[in-house]
Amino acid sequence: xxxxxxxxxxxxxxxxxxxxxxxxxxxxxxxxxxxxxxxxxxxxxxxxxxxxxxxxxxxxxxxxxxxxxxxxxxxxxxxxxxxxxxxxxxxxxxxxxxxxxxxxxxxxxxxxxxxxxxxxxxxxxxxxxxxxxxxxxxxxxxxxxxxxxxxxxxxxxxxxxxxxxxxxxxxxxxxxxxxxxxxxxxxxxxxxxxxxxxxxxxxxxxxxxxxxxxxxxxxxxxxxxxxxxxxxxxxxxxxxxxxxxxxxxxxxxxxxxxxxxxxxxxxxxxxxxxxxxxxxxxxxxxxxxxxxxxxxxxxxxxxxxxxx
Numbered sequence: 053x054x055x056x057x058x059x060x061x062x063x064x065x066x067x068x069x070x071x072x073x074x075x076x077x078x079x080x081x082x083x084x085x086x087x088x089x090x091x092x093x094x095x096x097x098x099x100x101x102x103x104x105x106x107x108x109x110x111x112x113x114x115x116x117x118x119x120x121x122x123x124x125x126x127x128x129x130x131x132x133x134x135x136x137x138x139x140x141x142x143x144x145x146x147x148x149x150x151x152x153x154x155x156x157x158x159x160x161x162x163x164x165x166x167x168x169x170x171x172x173x174x175x176x177x178x179x180x181x182x183x184x185x186x187x188x189x190x191x192x193x194x195x196x197x198x199x200x201x202x203x204x205x206x207x208x209x210x211x212x213x214x215x216x217x218x219x220x221x222x223x224x225x226x227x228x229x230x231x232x233x234x235x236x237x238x239x240x241x242x243x244x245x246x247x248x249x250x251x252x253x254x255x256x257x258x259x260x261x262x263x264x265x266x267x268x269x270x271x272x273x274x275x276x277x278x279x280x281x282x283x284x285x286x287x288x289x290x291x292x293x294x295x296x297x298x299x300x301x302x303x304x305x306x307x308x309x310x311x312x313x314x315x316x317x318x319x320x321x322x323x324x325x326x327x328x329x330x331x332x333x334x335x336x337x338x339x340x341x342x343x344x345x346x347x348x349x350x351x352x353x354x355x356x357x358x359x360x
Contacts, residue, residue, distance in 0.1 A: 107178070108176060108177070108346070109179045109181060109353075110155040110181070111221075111224035112182045116152075117153070118151055118176065119151075123149050125168060127167075128166075129164045129165075129166060132159075135157050135159045135161040135178065137156065139154070155180040158180050161177075184223075184225045185228035186219075186266070188264055189229070189264040189267045190204060190268050190270070191270065193236050193270065193271045194235050204234070204235065207270060210307070212307075215307055218308075219314075223344055225352060225353070230264060236258070245274060248287060251271065251274070252289050252292070258292070265293070266293050266294070267293060269294050270299040271299065273300060284296075284298070285301070285309045286309040286310065286313040288316035311342075312330055312331065315331050319352075324345075326343075
């Protein structure tokens with residue numbers, strides 16, 4: 053996951069410490085002003101700071117490491133040490149300087165690179181974010197030919213840690229479920245598998261609690277008539293703000309599907325190209341690592357009111 057890179061001899065540039073020596077660093081043309089070059093363009097999301105600005109999100113009281121390329125004989129200055137403070141570490145390579153950034157308080161600040169003439173050569177915006185709660189409700193669909201096999205509350209308790217293991221370390225967002233897990237009973241017998249369009253019509257007629265940002269609905273086998281051979285596993289309906297998840301899989305897989313579908317609430321219908329991204333199309337079947345790109349983190353936190 054690249055923070056950014058500018059191609060050109062003698063140009064100071066920041067990159068994420070994890071991408072050194074790989075081909076995932078994204079270049080800009082020689083002579084281009086040092087700006088953020090991220091996955092924003094790849095994913096189709098616009099960040100709050102402009103699509104080409106360097107930035108790094110850090111949860112409060114955590115650290116991140118970044119690399120400065122071609123920054124020899126330059127001074128690195130903390131914009132506001134009360135928000136985030138950097139410490140230079142041992143160099144991993146020649147012409148590469150490594151910094152650990154310790155976040156302290158929720159706000160925005162800068163890591164600034166100044167050359168010997170006192171000119172600013174590169175800037176890295178540091179976005180320090182506190183914990184944000186995603187308020188959700190859990191429901192389990194019940195109708196004549198299908199009775200829930202397991203306790204809805206048990207499934208809810210099992211899914212939350214998996215979802216939080218993706219969102220909390222990277223974006224400092226945690227699921228905040230309602231105290232109960234309700235049975236959503238329908239007089240209409242959906243049968244099996246459930247037709248997606250029928251289910252969406254039913255969900256859109258429900259009166260959902262306004263305290264819930266999204267409503268998680270556990271169902272049996274789900275498909276849509278256009279693709280009858282495809283098992284959907286999960287679906288996000290923007291109109292009803294419902295995340296639909298099949299409850300026929302192991303809880304770990306269900307949790308990843310749920311995390312992915314919640315991502316559609318934040319990021320829209322687009323799927324990511326990178327196979328290790330949460331929004332990869334087949335992410336429910338993938339194992340760790342499951343990443344959120346910087347643009348995704350910022351967009352999710354903007355929607356929850358965590359970045360202004």
